[in-house]
Amino acid sequence: MYSKRYLFLFRSAPQKNCRTSELLDNVLTVAAFDQPVTVLFLDDGVYCLKSNSSPEDTHRFSVSFSSLAFYAIRDTLVEYESLKERRLTVLDCSIAATVIYRSEIAGLVATHDYVVST
């Protein structure tokens, strides 16, 4: 059985278009094939993790990332600098995510076979 390591980068806000939702479909498909998956939220992609605290926060392109846990995707990462630039913290994230620093991302990319981004 082939095995490749996939890294998915969520870099766009979910309100922008349906690409975020489609990339999530891609993530779940890869996980369903039992391939190692890492998900990283950076740039405006950190807004994907922002908790919906009011009805106004929902929108036509709302995407729920809670399904990541059901597919046993344990490597869910968020970039510290992207959170800080948007005045967010890891406590604002709706799902559990490990903080990674910008300086570490190059090393992370190097350990994966495919990098897929929004």
Place this chain on the structure above:
Amino acid sequence: MKYMIQISYAPGQSASSWNAYEFIQTALKEGHEVLRVFFYHDGVYHGVCPRLPSGRAAFFPDWIALVRVYNIALVVCTSALERRGIHPTNLTEGFQTGGLGLWMDASLKADRVIFF
């Protein structure tokens, strides 16, 4: 080398589809293999491009020529079509529909996956 190619942008939305088309032609001429061309996100619009009276739209790459000459598989994602309200029966002849399972299959077999 074996490649899978993903097209993510609609015709006219980005020049990347032309870059992809030229890349594929060059790769094939140099003896490489293109396992599949997968149209995802707005790239699905390539499968429904309208035809001018001359028979070919000027700013759409001639994907069907790749099928005709090299027998390349052009797969348009079914779920992405549905999201955009496009019925699979409206696809241009030569394009096939398929799910992310085909994306997965090709990515596992390929040496490289290139996103345009």
